[in-house]
Amino acid sequence: MAIESEKELQQLKKRFLELGEKSYQQNLYLFTGFLGMSEQEVFWQAAQAMKHVPFTMWGGSEECERRMVRFGSKEEFGYEEKFPILCIGIYPRLEKFADELSHRDFLGALMNLGIERSTLGDIYMKGKSGYLFCTETIAEFIVDNLDKVKHTHVRCEILEQFPDIAVREAVCEEYLTASERIDGMIAKLYNISRNQSMELFRTKKIYVNGRLNENNSYHLKPGDAVSVRGYGKFTYDGISQETRKGKYRIKVRVYR
16 A cells, blocks of 8 residues: 555554554454555554554564554463464466566566455565465465466465575675765665665655664664665674774675
């Protein structure tokens, strides 16, 4: 769901508040659908008004960006209720004849089935296969109806366990920078100008540890996870060396 207006933002915030209060008053676990990062930011705003309501966010693996909110906790209710998330493996029927498929190809094929975006979590790829996190309610429908991605005929299978492939592989890289400022680091990592980096902040496309960050002068700390919409994600691992000229050699793990 793209938040297009202030009215939609307020409606979404109201929905979060209603779910949280209902969970708290009725001692009942309640769940949102999968939330994109802009929707998660709206949730964090709503959470300030319901600090008494326990919640957890998860998307199927620790690396997932699209996540559900579960209202309630074992400490409050005395029992645990798992997230209603399943993982589907999507495999080419004849791999040697399969297209080179992208994330966009998989998502487009799923959306063509008339599925709501909130029922779909992250999609990971390995070779020509895809792994999709989705809600339990939509899983069987996908298995029964998704038979083609781009020009490739596929078969789908609900997996009994979440696969290790759901964790994206990171590439360890080092860069020489003048400081730990986030705007300069983004420009360096993605080979863009400082002005282009600034535009990403102005258009609200930078998230640090899952929260919207509009402060381009923010100094990254070791362990910070940064998502740059349209470019990728990286984790900052800190300074490995300071040069004689006062520059820093920094380490990052980059998810392209």
